[in-house]
Amino acid sequence: MKCIVKDCANHASQGKFIGSLCAPCHAFITTGVGKYSQAYRNAILIAEVPELLEALQLADALLSGANMNVSVVEKKVKSAIAKATGETV
Numbered sequence: 001m002k003c004i005v006k007d008c009a010n011h012a013s014q015g016k017f018i019g020s021l022c023a024p025c026h027a028f029i030t031t032g033v034g035k036y037s038q039a040y041r042n043a044i045l046i047a048e049v050p051e052l053l054e055a056l057q058l059a060d061a062l063l064s065g066a067n068m069n070v071s072v073v074e075k076k077v078k079s080a081i082a083k084a085t086g087e088t089v
Helices: 023-031 038-063 070-085
Strands: none
Touching: 023 038, 038 070
């Protein structure tokens, strides 16, 4: 059996499961603790959606010929990507 959290690769043969969830995903969902679970990574991406959408809209406007400051758009896009991937700019 595989953990039911989207993109979680944990299988019951690899560790502890609580129902259909692996222990790390279960811990994050029930307590909010567990940076090493796929559930946590999914939650971070969902939280970053508005910033990622804004960055994509700015990049689209720039590529469509809008008169914009390229360095400002580039900075926003890089910042949004870094936050979504957990990296620093």
